[in-house]
Amino acid sequence: MVDHLGRVAGCHRNEPVASVTELKNVWNAPQLEELRKKYSECTQCTYLCYIFYSIHRSMRSNLGIVWDQRKNVRPLLRRNPKQV
DSSP states (O other): OBOTTSEEOSSTTSOOOEETTTHHHHTTSHHHHHHHHHHHTOOSOSOOHHHHHHHOOSHHHHHHHHHHTHHHHHHHHHHOGGGO
């Protein structure tokens, strides 16, 4: 997520970790690798933000996203079975 000041956060629920001008320099930093791991284990929402910026590259990656987040989608499907 990028806010109006150009600050970048990996999730809308967390504080920014860099500015858009710094992002290229910190993308592979250990701090961001730790955040990617943390976000990949998150079950607080059905957003796929952390994945989009990390591995959203191809159909195979898209299928991996669906498989990884299947537990987060199940409650939504149960609540609205006729809308699926």
